Amino acid sequence: MASTLVISSPALADGTLRDHAAERGKFIGAALATGPLSNEAPYSTIARTEFNQVTPENALKWDATEPNDNQYSFSGADQIVNFAVANNQIVHGHTLVWHSQTPGWVQGLNATAMRAAMQDHITTVVGRYANNAAVRSWDVVNEAFEENGSMRQSFWLNTMGQTYIADAFRFARAADPDARLCINDFNVEGINAKSTAMFNLVQSLRAQNVPVDCVGFQGHLAVQFGFPNQVQQNLQRFADLGVQVRITELDVRIPLPADDTELATQNTYYTNMISACNNVTACAGVTIWGFTDKYSWVPDTFSGQGQALLWDTNYVAKPVYNAVHTALDGGTPGDTTPPSTPGTLTASGITSTSVNLAWGASTDNFGVTGYNIYRDGTLLNTVTTTSTTVTGLTASTAYQFFVRARDAAGNLSPQSNTVSVTTAPGTGDTSPPTTPGTLNSSAVTSTSVTLAWGASTDNVGVTGYNVFRNNALLTTVTTTSTTVTGLTPATAYQFFVQARDAAGNVSANSNTVSVTTSPGTGGGCSVAATVQTQWSNGYVVQPITVTNTGTSTISAWTVTFTLPAGHTIVGSWNAAFTISGQTITARNMSYNGTLGPNASTTFGYQASRPNGNTAVPSTYTCS
Numbered sequence: 001m002a003s004t005l006v007i008s009s010p011a012l013a014d015g016t017l018r019d020h021a022a023e024r025g026k027f028i029g030a031a032l033a034t035g036p037l038s039n040e041a042p043y044s045t046i047a048r049t050e051f052n053q054v055t056p057e058n059a060l061k062w063d064a065t066e067p068n069d070n071q072y073s074f075s076g077a078d079q080i081v082n083f084a085v086a087n088n089q090i091v092h093g094h095t096l097v098w099h100s101q102t103p104g105w106v107q108g109l110n111a112t113a114m115r116a117a118m119q120d121h122i123t124t125v126v127g128r129y130a131n132n133a134a135v136r137s138w139d140v141v142n143e144a145f146e147e148n149g150s151m152r153q154s155f156w157l158n159t160m161g162q163t164y165i166a167d168a169f170r171f172a173r174a175a176d177p178d179a180r181l182c183i184n185d186f187n188v189e190g191i192n193a194k195s196t197a198m199f200n201l202v203q204s205l206r207a208q209n210v211p212v213d214c215v216g217f218q219g220h221l222a223v224q225f226g227f228p229n230q231v232q233q234n235l236q237r238f239a240d241l242g243v244q245v246r247i248t249e250l251d252v253r254i255p256l257p258a259d260d261t262e263l264a265t266q267n268t269y270y271t272n273m274i275s276a277c278n279n280v281t282a283c284a285g286v287t288i289w290g291f292t293d294k295y296s297w298v299p300d301t302f303s304g305q306g307q308a309l310l311w312d313t314n315y316v317a318k319p320v321y322n323a324v325h326t327a328l329d330g331g332t333p334g335d336t337t338p339p340s341t342p343g344t345l346t347a348s349g350i351t352s353t354s355v356n357l358a359w360g361a362s363t364d365n366f367g368v369t370g371y372n373i374y375r376d377g378t379l380l381n382t383v384t385t386t387s388t389t390v391t392g393l394t395a396s397t398a399y400q401f402f403v404r405a406r407d408a409a410g411n412l413s414p415q416s417n418t419v420s421v422t423t424a425p426g427t428g429d430t431s432p433p434t435t436p437g438t439l440n441s442s443a444v445t446s447t448s449v450t451l452a453w454g455a456s457t458d459n460v461g462v463t464g465y466n467v468f469r470n471n472a473l474l475t476t477v478t479t480t481s482t483t484v485t486g487l488t489p490a491t492a493y494q495f496f497v498q499a500r501d502a503a504g505n506v507s508a509n510s511n512t513v514s515v516t517t518s519p520g521t522g523g524g525c526s527v528a529a530t531v532q533t534q535w536s537n538g539y540v541v542q543p544i545t546v547t548n549t550g551t552s553t554i555s556a557w558t559v560t561f562t563l564p565a566g567h568t569i570v571g572s573w574n575a576a577f578t579i580s581g582q583t584i585t586a587r588n589m590s591y592n593g594t595l596g597p598n599a600s601t602t603f604g605y606q607a608s609r610p611n612g613n614t615a616v617p618s619t620y621t622c623s
């Protein structure tokens with residue numbers, strides 16, 4: 001009896017994540033837990049084969065390494081470090097100074113004793129691995145900020161003052177001068193108040209020669225909260241300070257049960273994070289916070305949410321594994337090999353205004369993506385075929401053409417041979433057509449208008465009419481009427497037309513008609529706001545999703561809401577805020593006002609409120 005071989009998804013992926021990351025000079029890592037690493041073969045197999053970097057998920061935290069003063073325990077940490085060494089993986093030490101998972105005996109110390117305990121702890125923990133070549137980097141300080149960008153009111157800050165941060169970095173540098181020392185936090189992936197506070201701190205610490213070498217962006221994302229703003233730009237602005245950057249704890253959780261849309265969003269978020277790191281030279285790599293849904297902090301921490309990782313609870317790779325694989329594998333890293341020279345370039349079909357060019361295909365190690373066409377040494381355009389028609393030439397004029405092949409990395413082949421072309425003599429016709437008869441508009445809707453005009457005459461013959469909208473050529477037609485579509489409701493436009501003949505002569509402009517499209521029927525918008533996070537004296541509302549619920553395109557939107565008494569806006573993004581007392585009016589920016597039917601866009605804001613006040617705005621209206 002024949003048996004059926006069931007190949008679990010993803011069958012298409014070729015090579016491991018670590019191979020592809022290494023090809024880019026990046027790491028791809030996972031947080032590892034000690035229990036399954038010793039007890040479950042599929043766990044250690046995936047950890048070993050797919051990742052070239054590991055972070056102990058809990059084994060290097062203070063409560064694990066020094067549960068009591070000066071009683072150190074490194075069994076879990078050593079287990080993971082030894083695993084990494086055996087499997088040619090690098091290790092990121094997480095974490096030395098954090099407000100969480102730090103024993104009570106530390107939290108109760110006075111400033112002098114706390115500083116001494118910190119020095120002893122850092123010296124001992126970092127010192128233990130200082131000569132281990134696999135252990136390259138440390139999260140020296142973790143989660144030092146509140147969401148609004150102020151310093152977190154932790155026992156560290158409250159006991160030692162803000163110098164605890166500089167002290168910690170200096171102790172770590174002394175313990176291992178070669179280790180890369182990082183500050184790490186969450187909700188700092190995009191540009192926002194918190195990441196800007198972190199940026200300012202890193203800049204100022206480095207200006208004071210505090211040894212901060214690296215910034216970690218945790219990357220605990222959730223499909224329901226939207227993708228952070230401008231992640232790549234954020235990584236780049238830190239990189240421009242001279243620090244290494246890295247994604248340290250990536251996972252993308254989903255409210256359960258997950259639907260197809262949420263799974264697709266999750267793929268996109270993973271892809272976007274990996275790509276952002278790929279695109280920033282100073283980004284060392286991405287660590288995923290675990291790899292199997294069987295061992296993920298998400299369900300324990302965010303109730304009703306899960307499926308945040310790449311393998312399911314049975315160690316079967318999920319489609320999101322493929323998304324990560326593709327994001328790591330997809331490019332042509334370091335490709336400096338140009339395509340071969342195109343085959344012989346020839347010209348044919350020469351008229352007074354045009355010529356056909358054709359050439360032989362080039363080859364490339366990764367693939368030719370197009371051909372640049374040059375006229376008299378200047379780039380004219382780029383095509384993906386091996387022939388093109390060049391138009392708009394002048395009669396009886398000599399031109400020279402060559403082409404060059406290009407690849408995805410932008411490498412250009414040598415030039416093809418040059419062909420010299422002299423266009424045919426023109427007809428000698430220099431008489432333009434007469435001015436078109438009166439231009440009229442009719443049938444104005446919210447998105448379209450019909451234009452009609454009187455025919456022009458010409459000594460040889462009218463070949464068409466150029467239709468201009470707001471002084472820009474929109475289209476050329478051969479009839480004396482046209483319907484212009486795709487307009488924005490309630491918007492003024494101006495139109496005129498010109499006649500043209502075969503020799504390219506154009507008539508004078510017709511009269512101009514001004515048309516204002518109608519407001520549109522069935523217009524309307526809805527707004528939905530999510531409180532992403534809140535703390536005792538503030539909150540972030542994001543995403544606020546504006547959706548065009550009408551049947552025609554809208555070009556602007558306005559959302560209004562009321563701030564509870566005593567609350568103030570401290571920052572906003574993707575909308576222009578007008579504040580009048582407690583009434584807030586948020587209008588679209590230039591780039592997100594136009595929404596087709598069913599389309600939506602998002603914005604957000606951060607507000608402060610009196611300590612202990614738990615109110616948030618309740619009603620948002622959209623018009």
Ligand code: XIL
Nearest residue numbers: 057058094095142186218249296297
């Ligand atoms: C989490 C671990 O995954 C859990 O197992 C543990 O119970 C709590 O901590 N930010 C960090 C990580 O820097 O150390 C946290 O790890 C997740 C959030």
